[in-house]
Amino acid sequence: MIARGAMLGPDQPVIIHMLDIEPAMEALRGLKMELLDAALPLVQGVFVSTNVVEACKGVDIAVMLGGFPRKEGMERRDVISKNVSIYRAQASALQQYAAPNCKVLVVANPANTNALILKEVSSLPAKNITSLTRLDQNRAQALISDRLDVPVTDVKNVIVWGNHSSTQYPDVNHATVNTANGHRPVRELIADDYWLNREFITTVQQRGAAIIKARKLSSALSAASAACDHIxxxxxxxxxxxxVSMGVCSDGSYGVPPGLIYSFPVTCHKGEWSIVQGLKIDEFSRKKMDASVEELTGEKALAYSYLDP
Structure with a gap:
């Protein structure tokens, strides 16, 4: 997708740097061969490495796919402790060798807290570190599109608040659908608050687990597409x-404690994001949003317990 221009546009040449651990090096070389063999006009170079310093040199955009996977019997704290060491090394390389205004998207779970770790252990600007919740927004918009039998492109301004986890809150209170009679509220068109406040939310929250159950692997195509959308x-x-929904560093908007990496609705202009302000939050939404704050605050405390004082 990147090589074909889905991320940066059809006129933007790219040099692709790929980093992985040593056991994956042969597979990386194979992927490099395939990229070169595709003879894609935008690709001006493909570089593969197991050395984080070499991989980070000069990069303008870093998509962090790697993290320690949660295995059977592991607690969340075990995963976070492993990711602290992984992201400390990558943060050091990025801040020293990447382009000065490098934009970072963290995909590896727990994405919000991995982004927080990256922010805390580096001197990278907080505004340049984000986490992926666009996948959850895309899932929510697709469900609404299917329910109303309209093109997904006609559904806009669905919000995913909070963590990329089962506490996330997909919110349609401000979402609209483009119809022959103009933009109309999603709630009005669906006219089923019971479904919107229950099944819709849980389906989005548990979609990743459902995909793993069905294909025995995590989301791949949809996650890649969402990462391209985000960037x-x-x-x-x-x-x-x-x-659009992005996990960004909170400035205290909507009662979210400053410093947490929390998913908000944002607009982007000239490479900078801004949190959408002034949206009305009802009591139902407030409880859902606060549940994600509580979870992220707990994850932050766990991460801090593994960071140097």
Whole structure:
């Protein structure tokens, strides 16, 4: 997708750096051969390495796919402790060798807290560190599209608040659908609050687990597509009147404690994101949003317990 321009546009040449651990090096070399064999006009170079310093040199955009996977019998704290060491090394390389205004997207779970670790152990600007919740937004929009039998492109301004976890809150209270009679609220068109407040939310929250159960592997195509969507809108800007969901460093908006990496609705312009302000939050939404704050605060405390004082 990156090589074909889905992330940065059809006119932007790219040099792709790929980093992995030593046992995966042969597979990386194979992937490099395939990229070269595709003879894609935008690809001006492909570099593969197991050395984080070499891989980070000069990069303008870093998509962090790697993290320690949660295995059977492991507690969340075990995963976070492993990721602290992984992200400490990558943060050091990025801040020393990447381009000065390098944009970072963390995909590896727990994505919000991995992004927080990256922020805390580096001098990278907090505004340049984000986590992926666009996948959850895309899932939510697709469910609404299917329910109403409309093109997914006609559904806009669905929000995913909070953590990329089962506490996330997909919110349609401000979402609209483009119809022959103009933009109309999703709630009005679906006219089923019971479904929207229950099955819709849990389906989005548990979609990743459902995919793992069905294909025995984590989301791949949909996650890659969402990562491209995230970076594209961040770099090129969001369409007028449209916002998207991104895990970003909270400034205290909507009662979310400053410093947490929390998913908000944002607009993007000239490579900078801004949290959408002034949205009305009802009591139902407030409880859902606070549940994610509580979970992320707990994860932050765990991460801090493994960081140097």
């Amino acid at each position: 594209r809108d961040w770099v090129h800007g969001t369409p007028k009147g449209t916002w």
